[in-house]
Amino acid sequence: MKIKHVAFLLVFALISQPLLGAGESVHEPVIDTSGEKLRADSNYHIIPAVPFTICGFVSCFTGGGLALGSIDDESCPLDVVVEKADEGLPLRFLPFNTKKGVIRVSTDLNIFFSDADERCPHHSTVWRLGDFDASTGQTYVTTGGVVGSPNQHTILNWFQIHKYEDAYKLVYCHGVCPSCQHSCKDVGVFVDGNRRMHLALSDDPFKVKFKRA
Structure with missing residues (x-):
């Protein structure tokens, strides 16, 4: 009788466990516009998942991909900006675990x-979170970061790709320094007084997709 009872408990425990891989759905591969998995050894364009239009003082234009720019076109390091009706510059993604070739969500x-x-030849093109800009009330995504070397001094260099509705969004977020205080924040688009579009922390995520370059 005791043997049957123990056997029942073992079976119940086994079927009560999540199926192998069920908890991994959060880390599913990021998929590009061709239906292929994003890979660390390939170049991509980050483009809007939904075309949007910005109107200036004279004309309107459709937002495109991401490139490098700044508020005054002279300051270094350069910020990450949205190009006008252009796919922008090719980018690469390097996961925390460099042995993993596939880029996964979250x-x-x-x-x-x-x-x-x-x-800006003396600055890298690695994304990092910039300082808070009191004049605009924004925290821009800029460059000049470093690849890898996870520690409290590099936490501003880490981002994630999250699923967002039927596409994706970029998020400033990291888990590389468990002892560091941090909070995840969506990356959106801020239009400055000169109608330049900058990536910046926002409550309104920039909905994106990834196109092989």
């Missing part, structure tokens, strides 16, 4: 433009 990664920019 995992820590570095993002960087594939090519250097001659305007």
Whole structure:
């Protein structure tokens, strides 16, 4: 009788456990516009999932992909901006675990433009979170970060890709320094007084998709 009871408990315990891999759905691969998995060894364009239009003083234009720019076109390091009706510059994604070739949702990664920019040759194109800009009330996504080296000094360099409705969004978030205080925050688009579109922390996420370059 006791044996049957023990056997019943073992069976119940087994069927009560999540199926192997069920908890991994959070970390499913990020898929590009061709239906392929994003890979660390390939170049991509980050483009709007839904086309949007910005109107200036004279004309309107459709927002495109991401590139490098700044408020005054002279300051270094350069910020991450949205190009006008253009796919922008190619980027790469490097996961925290560099042995993993596939980029997965909700995992820590570095993002960087594939090519250097001659305007700021002494700064890397690795994304990092900039300082709070009191004049605009924004915290921009800028460059000049470093790849890897996870510690309290590099936490501003880590981002994640999250599922968002039928597409994706970019999130400043990290788990590389468990002892560091941090909070995840969506990345959106801020239009400055000169109608330049900057990536910045926002309550309104920038809905994006990824196109192989």
